[in-house]
Amino acid sequence: MTTSIQDKAKLISARLAADICGGPTVLIARTDAEAAKLITSDIDERDQPFIVGQDRTSEGFYYIKNGVDTAIARGLAYSKFQQQEFTHGKEDGYMAITHQKFVGTGYFDRVINSITEGESSVEALAGSTEEDQF
Secondary structure, three states, X not given: OOOHHHHHHHHHHHHHHHHHHOOOOOOOOOOOOOOOOEEOOOOOOOOHHHEEEEEEOOOOOEEEOOOHHXXXXXXXXXXXXXXXXXXXXXXXXXXXXXXXXXXXXXXXXXXXXXXXXXXXXXXOOOOOHHHHHO
């Protein structure tokens, strides 16, 4: 999982690029904060209450406490900006898409495990909401 700061910066960057290019754009964002076990950085103060110790994976990720509280905190950190985007998008014909129409975590897990010979600590399907749904 990336930090809340990174998530907001990526949305701003994508929106700026879309506005400059002037073409049709689809932005897809997803969080598995409820099931996530790792985070890229400890820099964001909103994420710090959920970081477990100072141990890191071999790839340098921090371990986090996953669950509903983590998902709610991350959603609240991002929701104000997201609502502004949705309001703007509705004026331009935005239509929401549920994540079940485009998920594919299992595929990406197979790719990363092929590359790392099964040694990755960043698999996403096991324990995720997608695993329960599909």
